Amino acid sequence: MTEPVRVRRITGADWDTVVALEHDAYAPLGLSEGRAALQSRAAVSPGTCFVVDVGGRPAGYLLALPYPALTVPDLGRTGxxxxxxxxxxxxxxxVVAPALRRRGLARHLLRRLTGAARTRGDERISLVAVGGSDRFWSARGFAPHPDVVPSVGYGADAVYMSRPVPAPREVS
Ligand SMILES: CC(C)(COP(=O)(O)OP(=O)(O)OC[C@H]1O[C@@H](n2cnc3c(N)ncnc32)[C@H](O)[C@@H]1OP(=O)(O)O)[C@@H](O)C(=O)NCCC(=O)NCCS
Known part of the structure; x- marks a missing residue:
């Protein structure tokens, strides 16, 4: 990729793009949450939510927030x-824009998240893999917890997974 890549915090001007990326990725799976829910999650923890710019334009985003380990967030709760x-x-x-996938942009966003987790003093990063993405997450060091069962709102194939926050020199 020749255009400059930059990961930064989300600003108000990014939301139209974030909402469109989320809708395109998840509406076909019946999992799209919409603008109000996405914004309320980012509002909980702006320092752990990012966009990646390619050539100065947002091409993907990552939303993360503190949440107790081995507990699946309630999708209906947005306050x-x-x-x-x-x-x-x-x-x-x-989510990364379809036309820009497989160029390492998710990896850029995950590295930034790992740095934020270290700075906060977090020991683990968790997620719920949806839409068959658990193989993607396994390749990035996340392991499933079969005893933690996501609610039906996450879709039938949802998998709760987590990994330790890697030490600074480990691959993240
Ligand atoms: C998953 C996603 C964020 C990856 O973004 P990306 O920028 O293409 O990721 P990277 O370029 O850093 O890594 C791409 C690698 O992941 C692999 N990958 C992507 N999606 C995958 C999936 N669902 N299952 C297995 N591997 C997957 C690619 O094959 C590629 O592997 P390679 O480098 O060996 O060719 C992107 O495909 C996306 O936005 N998908 C739709 C939303 C989604 O499923 N998000 C995760 C749900 S929790």
């Missing part, structure tokens, strides 16, 4: 969460 101590960061969502 402010009670204060959660450092320990586990939950990666709620990661």
């Amino acid at each position: 402010p969460a009670a204060a959660v101590p450092p320990g586990n960061l939950h990666l709620h969502d990661l």
